[in-house]
Amino acid sequence: MARARVIIDREFCKGCALCTYACPKKILVISSDFNSRGYYPVTVQDVEKCIGCGFCAQVCPDVAITVYRE
Amino acid sequence: MARARVIIDREFCKGCALCTYACPKKILVISSDFNSRGYYPVTVQDVEKCIGCGFCAQVCPDVAITVYRE
Amino acid sequence: MEVVFKRPRTLLKKPFTYCPGCHHGLAQRLIAEVIDELNIADRTIGVGPIGCSVYIYEFIDVDFVVGAHGRAPAIATGIKRALPDCVVFSYQGDGDIAAIGTSEIIHVANRGELITAFFVNNAVFGMTGGQMAPTTLVGQKTKTTPFGRNPEVHGFPFRLGECLSVAEGSAYIARVALTRPQFIRQAKECIRKAFLAQIEQKGFALVEILSPCPTNWGMSPKEAVDWLEQHMIPYFPLGELKVKECLSRETS
Amino acid sequence: MEVVFKRPRTLLKKPFTYCPGCHHGLAQRLIAEVIDELNIADRTIGVGPIGCSVYIYEFIDVDFVVGAHGRAPAIATGIKRALPDCVVFSYQGDGDIAAIGTSEIIHVANRGELITAFFVNNAVFGMTGGQMAPTTLVGQKTKTTPFGRNPEVHGFPFRLGECLSVAEGSAYIARVALTRPQFIRQAKECIRKAFLAQIEQKGFALVEILSPCPTNWGMSPKEAVDWLEQHMIPYFPLGELKVKECLSRETS
Amino acid sequence: MKHHEILIAGFGGQGILFLGRTLALAGMFEGYEVSWYPSYGPEMRGGTANCTVIVSEEEIGATISDHPDICIVMNEPSFHRFVPLVRPKGLLVVNTSLVRTHCPREDLEVLPVPANDLARVYLNGAEVTNTIILGALLARCPVVCRKSAEWALAEALRGKRESLYTLNLKALGVGWEFVAKGG
Amino acid sequence: MKHHEILIAGFGGQGILFLGRTLALAGMFEGYEVSWYPSYGPEMRGGTANCTVIVSEEEIGATISDHPDICIVMNEPSFHRFVPLVRPKGLLVVNTSLVRTHCPREDLEVLPVPANDLARVYLNGAEVTNTIILGALLARCPVVCRKSAEWALAEALRGKRESLYTLNLKALGVGWEFVAKGG
Amino acid sequence: MEKVLMRGNEAVAEAAVRAGCRLYFGYPITPQNEISEYLSFRLPQVGGVFLQAESEVAAIHMIYGAASTGARVMTSSSGPGISLMQEGLSSLAAAELPCVVVNMSRGGPGVGNIQPAQSDYFQAVKGGGHGDYRLIVLAPSTVQELVDLTYRAFYLADKYRNPVEILGDGMLGQMMEPVVFRDPEFPPLPPKDWAVRGKGNGPRKWIVCFDLDPKGLEELNLRLWRKYRRLEEEEVDYVTFGCSEPEVLLVGFGTVGRILRSVVREGEKEGLKLALFRPITLFPFPKKALQEYARKARAVLVVEMNLGQMLEDVELAVRGEVPVFFLGHTGGVIPTVEEVLEYIHFLLAKEVRVWK
Amino acid sequence: MEKVLMRGNEAVAEAAVRAGCRLYFGYPITPQNEISEYLSFRLPQVGGVFLQAESEVAAIHMIYGAASTGARVMTSSSGPGISLMQEGLSSLAAAELPCVVVNMSRGGPGVGNIQPAQSDYFQAVKGGGHGDYRLIVLAPSTVQELVDLTYRAFYLADKYRNPVEILGDGMLGQMMEPVVFRDPEFPPLPPKDWAVRGKGNGPRKWIVCFDLDPKGLEELNLRLWRKYRRLEEEEVDYVTFGCSEPEVLLVGFGTVGRILRSVVREGEKEGLKLALFRPITLFPFPKKALQEYARKARAVLVVEMNLGQMLEDVELAVRGEVPVFFLGHTGGVIPTVEEVLEYIHFLLAKEVRVWK
Numbered sequence A, B: 001m002a003r004a005r006v007i008i009d010r011e012f013c014k015g016c017a018l019c020t021y022a023c024p025k026k027i028l029v030i031s032s033d034f035n036s037r038g039y040y041p042v043t044v045q046d047v048e049k050c051i052g053c054g055f056c057a058q059v060c061p062d063v064a065i066t067v068y069r070e
Numbered sequence C, D: 001m002e003v004v005f006k007r008p009r010t011l012l013k014k015p016f017t018y019c020p021g022c023h024h025g026l027a028q029r030l031i032a033e034v035i036d037e038l039n040i041a042d043r044t045i046g047v048g049p050i051g052c053s054v055y056i057y058e059f060i061d062v063d064f065v066v067g068a069h070g071r072a073p074a075i076a077t078g079i080k081r082a083l084p085d086c087v088v089f090s091y092q093g094d095g096d097i098a099a100i101g102t103s104e105i106i107h108v109a110n111r112g113e114l115i116t117a118f119f120v121n122n123a124v125f126g127m128t129g130g131q132m133a134p135t136t137l138v139g140q141k142t143k144t145t146p147f148g149r150n151p152e153v154h155g156f157p158f159r160l161g162e163c164l165s166v167a168e169g170s171a172y173i174a175r176v177a178l179t180r181p182q183f184i185r186q187a188k189e190c191i192r193k194a195f196l197a198q199i200e201q202k203g204f205a206l207v208e209i210l211s212p213c214p215t216n217w218g219m220s221p222k223e224a225v226d227w228l229e230q231h232m233i234p235y236f237p238l239g240e241l242k243v244k245e246c247l248s249r250e251t252s
Numbered sequence E, F: 001m002k003h004h005e006i007l008i009a010g011f012g013g014q015g016i017l018f019l020g021r022t023l024a025l026a027g028m029f030e031g032y033e034v035s036w037y038p039s040y041g042p043e044m045r046g047g048t049a050n051c052t053v054i055v056s057e058e059e060i061g062a063t064i065s066d067h068p069d070i071c072i073v074m075n076e077p078s079f080h081r082f083v084p085l086v087r088p089k090g091l092l093v094v095n096t097s098l099v100r101t102h103c104p105r106e107d108l109e110v111l112p113v114p115a116n117d118l119a120r121v122y123l124n125g126a127e128v129t130n131t132i133i134l135g136a137l138l139a140r141c142p143v144v145c146r147k148s149a150e151w152a153l154a155e156a157l158r159g160k161r162e163s164l165y166t167l168n169l170k171a172l173g174v175g176w177e178f179v180a181k182g183g
Numbered sequence G, H: 001m002e003k004v005l006m007r008g009n010e011a012v013a014e015a016a017v018r019a020g021c022r023l024y025f026g027y028p029i030t031p032q033n034e035i036s037e038y039l040s041f042r043l044p045q046v047g048g049v050f051l052q053a054e055s056e057v058a059a060i061h062m063i064y065g066a067a068s069t070g071a072r073v074m075t076s077s078s079g080p081g082i083s084l085m086q087e088g089l090s091s092l093a094a095a096e097l098p099c100v101v102v103n104m105s106r107g108g109p110g111v112g113n114i115q116p117a118q119s120d121y122f123q124a125v126k127g128g129g130h131g132d133y134r135l136i137v138l139a140p141s142t143v144q145e146l147v148d149l150t151y152r153a154f155y156l157a158d159k160y161r162n163p164v165e166i167l168g169d170g171m172l173g174q175m176m177e178p179v180v181f182r183d184p185e186f187p188p189l190p191p192k193d194w195a196v197r198g199k200g201n202g203p204r205k206w207i208v209c210f211d212l213d214p215k216g217l218e219e220l221n222l223r224l225w226r227k228y229r230r231l232e233e234e235e236v237d238y239v240t241f242g243c244s245e246p247e248v249l250l251v252g253f254g255t256v257g258r259i260l261r262s263v264v265r266e267g268e269k270e271g272l273k274l275a276l277f278r279p280i281t282l283f284p285f286p287k288k289a290l291q292e293y294a295r296k297a298r299a300v301l302v303v304e305m306n307l308g309q310m311l312e313d314v315e316l317a318v319r320g321e322v323p324v325f326f327l328g329h330t331g332g333v334i335p336t337v338e339e340v341l342e343y344i345h346f347l348l349a350k351e352v353r354v355w356k
C-alpha cells in the first residue's frame, strides 16, 4: 500500500518536466495527451514507489502538485 | 630685495580670505576698499617677506593670484 | 494522510501565465508561503513590476499596486510612508530594477526605506522578448546582443545586490536560486528574513532570485536550470551579501 | 623672475561666477591645468552639469556640451561613442550626479564607458539654494532638513564613489579635497590619472572632489573649509578607492 | 477580384508566423498587394501565436481581419477562439491531428488535414506541419499557385540549410497531394 | 491715487528683501494693495539682491516695474544697473556710504543717506543699514506712515529676539531723524 | 480672519496642509523651492511626511504609491521637472488616482531659465504624456487665488479621481501678497473605498494602470472621456472684468490675467472699451462662456507668456465668429501694460481684419 | 529595384542605416523592439554604434550627446518611453539638435497595452515637454512610406536642426508589406559647422539648452518660432484620394489613413461620394490645404485611434465652415471599414447639423 501520494493538477501543469528530474524515484513522466491549454502534463507512473519527499512539488514552478504522506 | 613676488588681480579676487590662512608668512590681508563688483580684495602687506611658496595661489578658488620667484 | 506539500493559502488558485519552466511562479509561491507563515496577508501590500510578472496581483492574495516600469521602489516608498504599519513588498525583474529603475532601488536602499524587495534576475528582458538586460552574462546572446554580450561595447553584467550592500540603509541583502529543493528551502528562509527586516524595522531588505527564462534563452526548462547553475551562479554567487546587526546570519 | 604659479592656458581669463570661497573654480582650474599638461585641449570635449557650475563652458577653453540636469554621463556616452578619439569629461555636482542622475552614472561606470567624470560634492544643492543632497551629512541642516538630516526619515549620506567602485567597468575612482596645498597637489595627480585611464583605454574614471558651499552652509569661506575637513572627510575618506590593474596606485 | 484574408493560428512552436510569411511572399511574387500581421506581445506567454495574411488585388487597408475568409487552425485552443469569427462560406483548414472538436458551424467549408500524422508517416515526424498545411490549403484554394509557394519557401529559408528547403518542399507536396488525392 | 513702485537693490547681505517685506507689511496694515517680488535665482550667486514692492490703492497687475518711481540703491553695482530705469521725477534713495558715483540724471530727486556711517555713529555699527534707509525714505516720502512701519518691523521680526526689534526701531528712527533734521 | 503677507509658494504649501495634505514628495527646482522648504518643517508639525525624492521621476511615483492608499498627496516642480513626470502623470490618470501637482513654470524649452513663463500650457492641458488622458488644470492669478485653488484642487482631485495641476509661474510663486486662509466649504465626498490599505478582513483591492485587452482599455478610456465631459459641464470657472460690450475682449490666464486687469483699467482711462476674460480652469476650458463673451466684442486679443498656446483653445471656442489676435512674450519676459495698450491702439487704428 | 517583404520596424531600421544613421540608442519596449534588434546586428556591419541604454531617459540624452557631434542619430520607443523622453526632447529642440525619434505608439494612458493606437498625437504635435518648442512629426501609413519618411526625417532634422518624430503605431511596426528602398534625392544640406568635435585648431564651440537671460531666451524662442513658420510654408505634406467634391471628406493619419482609403473605395461601390485627406506631416499640419478641401465637402469626418486629438487641428483648419464629425477608437481597438461606412450612412441620413 502506498505510503505517500502525489496529485497533479493536469490543468495547472505545463509539462516543463522539472519535477521529473527532481524526483529521486523517477516515477514522474510526461503524458502523451495534452490538456485544454495544449500542454502535455506530467503523470505518476508508479505511485507505489513514491516516498512523499515532496521534491517534485518543491520545484514545480506552476504549483501543480500536492503531496500527501501517511 | 624681494626674492619672490605675488600679484593679485583685484577684479578677480572675491575677498574670501582663504589665501590669508594659507600664507605661511601671513602677509596677505583683506583690503578695506571694494572693487567694482563690490568685493573687498586681498592685498600683500609686506611683499619683502614673500617666499614664493605659491600656497596662496594654490588655494585661491578664483585664480586671482600669480606668483613669481627669482 | 498528512499533507507534505500544498498550495499556500495566499496563492490564489489559478494557473500562472508564465512559460513552462519559468521560475516567476516558484518565487511567488515562496513569497505567498512566507506571508502565510508570518500571518501578515491582511496588512501586506505588494507592488508589482512591468515585466512578465505584471500579473502578479492576480496570483498573490493581498492588496496590490502596479505602476510604471521600474518605479516599484518609489511606489512602495509612497505606500509605506502613508501606511507605516503595513508590510510593503515589491517584486521586480532585472530590467525593471537594474536598468530603468536603477536610481529608485538605490535610493530606497540608501534611505533604508522599510520595504522588502524581490528581484527576479533572469539575465534578460523577458516580457519584451529577450533583449539584453544589465545582468546578461558576458558572451550571452540575446535579441540585442546577437553576437553575445561584449563588455567593451555593452558593459559588464551588473551585480545589483553587491551595489546595494554598500548602501548604509540596507539591512539585509541575499541572493538565492530555485533550481534545487535545498536552494528553495534556503531561498524561503531568506525571504522570511527579508520580511522580518522590515517588520522588525531594521531597514531595507532585498532578495535577488536567479531565475531561468527558457523561452528567451532558447532552451528547454531543464537546460535552462542547468545553464543557470553553470553560468549564472558563478558570476552571481548565492548567499547572504549583507546582514545588518541583530539579524542572525545563518541560513537554516 | 620665474613663474611659480599662473593661470593655466586652458582656463579663460574671466572671473568665475561662484560665491567667494567656493571650490568650483579651484576644481576647474586643476582640470584646465591637467588638460594643458596632457596637451589635449584640441581634442577634449567637456560635458557640463546643471548646478552652480552650469557656466563651466564659459571658463574652460575646450568644446562643451551642456544638457539637462543629471544627464551628463549619458550625454558624454553619446559623444564618446560618436567620436572615440576625443577625450570626453563630465563635471557634475552631487545633486546632478548622485540624485537625479544616479542611474546614468552607475551605468556609465558599469559599461566601462571611456569617459572621465568629475563629481563636486558639496553636500548640498547649491544652485537651487541649499536643499538636502544625497551627500548631506547626518545632522546637517539644509533648507529641506531644517532639523538636520535624520537617517530614519531622509536616509543616509550616499557614498557614490564606493558604490561605483563595485562596478566592473570602473578603472579609477578617487576622492580628493582642495582645502590645503598638499591636498590640491594630490587632487591634481588624481585628475591626471583619471584622464589617463581614458586615454589609455582602461575604463571609466571618476574623481570625487569634496568642496565647500559657504553660501548654503551659512559659513565664512574659512569656516567652510574647516567644516569640510572636520565633518566631510571622516565620512567621505580621501584617497584612491579603485585603481584597476596597469594604473599605478601611488599618488605622487 | 481576388481578395483573401487568411488567419493562421496555433502554438508558438508550430511555425505559424513562418507559414504566414511564406504565403505573403508568394502573393508578392505574383504581384498582389500583400500584408502580414502577427499577434504580438505578452499574449505569446500563453504559448499561442497567430497571424493574418491578406492577399489582394487592391491596396490593403486594415491588416487585421475581423472576419477572415480563410482560417487555418493548428491546435485546439485556436479552434475554439477563431472558428466563430470566420466569414460565412469561408474555408476552415483544421489540423485534425491536434484538434478533436468537430466544427459546429454548417456554413463553412472545412478542410481537415491530419498534419502531424502526415508528417509522421511521410516525413519522419519532421516539424513541418505548417508547410504541409500550406500545401493542403493551396491544393484546395489557389490563393497563390504552388510554384510561387515554392519560390517563397526558397526566399523565406534563404541563408538556412539547403536540406531544410528540400524538406519543406517535400512537405508542401505532401499537403498538396493529400488534398489533390481527395484527402 | 496712491500708487508706488519701489525698487530696492544692493548686496545679498544688506537685508534688501527684509526692507522690502517690512514696507509691504506696513502697506498692508494701512489697507493698501501690496506686493513684494524678489529677484531670484542664480543671479544671487553674483552676490546682489533686489526686490520690487508695490503699494497701491488699486489691485496690482504686474509685480515688477520697468520704471519704478522710488528706487533705493544700497551699493555701487546696483546704482549703475538701476538708476537709468527710474521714472522721471522719481525718488532715488542712495546709500552714500557705499555708492561713490554721483547721480548723472537731473530729472530725479535724490535722497543721499550715508547709512553705514549712520549705523557706525549711532548704532555701534550694527547691520541695520536697511532699516535706517527705510526710516529715511519714509521721512521724505510717506509711502506708509512711521507707525505702520514700526508695526511692520514687529511683525517681520516676530519670533526673533526682542533686542533685534528694539535695534531696528532705533535704526528706523536714526534714518527718519537724519532726513527730518534736513540730512 | 487674519490677513498675512505670504509668498505664493509658501501660501500654496500652507493651503495644502490645511486642505488635509499629509504627504509631499518632490525634488528641488527653482522657482518653486519654497514649497518644499516650507513643507519640510510644516508637515512634521502636523504628523505628516515630507520626503525629498531623488528625482522628479521618483517623486511622481511616490505620489502614485501614496495616492493609492487614499491619502491626500502633493508634489510640485517646474517645467523640466514636470516633463520628467509625464509618464507618471499618464499612469496616475490611467489608474484614476487623485493628487495635486503644482507647476510654477519657468522659461523653456530645455533648461531654459528660471523666470516666469506660461509655455507649459499645452503640456498641462492637452496631456504631455502618452494616451488620451487629461489633467484638471487650474490657473491662479494672485496669491489669494493660489490658496483658494489649492483647496479646490484637492477637492476636485478626490471628486473626480484625477490628478490636478495648478499651473502657476515663477512670478506667482516668488511674490508676496496679503492672503486670508478661508475655510473652504465643499460638498461631502464619497468614501475612498477603492484605496489600497491592506485587505484586513475585507476583500482585497488592487490599483493598476494597464489593461492588455483592447476592449478593456477602450472601456477605461471611455470612462475617462465621460469624466472629462462631466468636468466640462460642472467645473468650468472663469472671471470677467470690464466693459460688457467691449471693442476688444482680452483673454489671458494666471499672471497675465492680472496684468490684463490693469490694462482694462488703464485703457478705460484712455477711453478704450475693454474687457477681460480670464479662464480659471484651463481644463476644462470655459469654451461656451468665452464664445458668448467673444460674440459681444469686435475682436479678441489673447495675451500669453508663450508664443500662442491657449490661443488655440480660444480659437476653438470662438470658432471664427470674431477675429482673434495674439500678443506673446516668452523666456521670462513679462508683457507690460503699456505694450498691450499700444497693441490695442494699433489694432483699433487699422480696420480689424477678419480672422484668416 | 528589388521589392522585399519586410516588417515595418525592420524597414525603418534599414532605411535609417541607408540614410546615414550610424548611432542608435534606445531601450526596449513593445511594439517596436524589432527596430533595435535589427540595428543591433546591422549597425556594427557598417561600422556604426548600437547601444542599448539603461532607460529612455538615458537614451534620449545619449542622442543629445551624439547629435551634438553632428552625427545622424536615432532612437525609438513607444508611448510610455516617449513620455520619459519629454524633458530630453525639449532640450534637443532648445539646443537645435537634429535627431530622429520613432514612436510606434500603443494603447495608453499609463502602461496601457501594446496594441496599436494614435493617442500620442497631442504629445507629438503640441510638444509634450515644457516650453514653446515643436517636433517635426511625420505620419506614415504603409511600410513603404515608413521607409521613405525615415529618409525624409533625417533630411528635415538636419535641414531645420530640429528633432523629428516619426509617429507610427504597433500595426505599422509589426506588419510586413512589400517595400522598395529607393535612393532618396534631397537638395544638399549646409555643413554642420555648429557641431562639437573637439576644437582642433579652430575656435571652440559649445551646445547648451538654456539662457538665463530672459531677452536671450526669448530670442531663441522667436528663432524657433520662425523656423516653425518656415516649416509650415515649405514642408507641409498630405495625400488626397477619391471624389473631388465629396459629400463627406474623411480625415485620418497613419494606419487610420489606410483604413479610410478602403472606406472610400468601399463607399464608392455603395454609391457614396467620399474623399480622403491624409496628412503626412502632422507638424507642420496641412491647415490651408485641408481648409480648401473641406470647403468642397458637405461634412468632414475625422477618424482616429484616439478620442479626438487631431480633431482639434482639423477644427482649427476648417474654422467652422463645414461641420466636423468624429469617430474614434482607442486602447488598441482598430476602426473597421464597416463601422466607418455605417457612421457615414448615419450622418447622411440625418440632416447634417451645423457644427456646434
Ligand SMILES: Cc1ncc(C[n+]2csc(CCOP(=O)(O)OP(=O)(O)O)c2C)c(N)n1
Binding pocket: C049, C050, C051, C052, C053, C068, C069, C092, C093, C094, C095, C096, C097, C100, C120, C122, C124, C125, C126, C127, C128, C133, G087, H027, H028, H029, H030, H056, H080, H081, H084, H111
Ligand atoms: C517606460 C517603459 N519602458 C519600457 C517598457 C517595456 N518593458 C516592459 S517590461 C520590460 C522589461 C522586462 O524585463 P524584466 O524587468 O527583466 O522582467 P522579466 O520580464 O524578465 O521578468 C520592458 C523594457 C515599458 N513598459 N515602459
Ligand SMILES: Cc1ncc(C[n+]2csc(CCOP(=O)(O)OP(=O)(O)O)c2C)c(N)n1
Binding pocket: D049, D050, D051, D052, D053, D069, D092, D093, D094, D095, D096, D097, D100, D120, D122, D124, D125, D126, D127, D128, D133, G027, G028, G029, G030, G056, G080, G081, G084, G111, H087
Ligand atoms: C529636471 C530638473 N530638476 C531640477 C532642476 C533644478 N536644479 C538645478 S541645479 C540642481 C541641483 C544642484 O545641486 P548640485 O548638483 O549639487 O550642484 P551645486 O549647485 O551644488 O554645485 C537642481 C535640483 C533642474 N534644473 N532640472
Ligand code: SF4
Binding pocket: A004, A006, A022, A023, A024, A025, A026, A027, A028, A049, A050, A051, A052, A053, A054, A055, A056, A057, A067
Ligand atoms: S514526492 Fe518525491 S518520490 Fe513522490 S513523486 Fe514527488 S519527488 Fe517523486
Ligand code: SF4
Binding pocket: A008, A012, A013, A014, A015, A016, A017, A018, A019, A020, A041, A042, A059, A060, A061, A062, A063, A064, A065, C021
Ligand atoms: S514541474 Fe509542475 S508544471 Fe512542470 S511538469 Fe512537473 S507538474 Fe508539470
Ligand code: SF4
Binding pocket: B004, B006, B022, B023, B024, B025, B026, B027, B028, B049, B050, B051, B052, B053, B054, B055, B056, B057, B067
Ligand atoms: S607665495 Fe607664499 S609667502 Fe608669498 S604671499 Fe603667497 S603664500 Fe604667502
Ligand code: SF4
Binding pocket: B008, B012, B013, B014, B015, B016, B017, B018, B019, B020, B041, B042, B059, B060, B061, B062, B063, B064, B065, D021
Ligand atoms: S583666495 Fe583668492 S579670492 Fe580669496 S581672498 Fe585670496 S586672492 Fe582673493
Ligand code: SF4
Binding pocket: C017, C018, C019, C021, C022, C023, C024, C052, C122, C126, C127, C212, C213, C214, C215, C216, E045
Ligand atoms: S518569457 Fe521568460 S521570464 Fe517571461 S514568462 Fe516566459 S520564461 Fe518566464
Ligand code: SF4
Binding pocket: D017, D018, D019, D021, D022, D023, D024, D052, D122, D126, D127, D212, D213, D214, D215, D216, F045
Ligand atoms: S552656492 Fe555654493 S556651490 Fe554654488 S557657487 Fe555659491 S558656494 Fe559655490
Ligand SMILES: [Mg+2]
Binding pocket: C093, C094, C095, C120, C121, C122, C123, C124, C125, C126, C133
Ligand atoms: Mg528579466
Ligand SMILES: [Mg+2]
Binding pocket: D093, D094, D095, D120, D121, D122, D123, D124, D125, D126, D133
Ligand atoms: Mg552640490
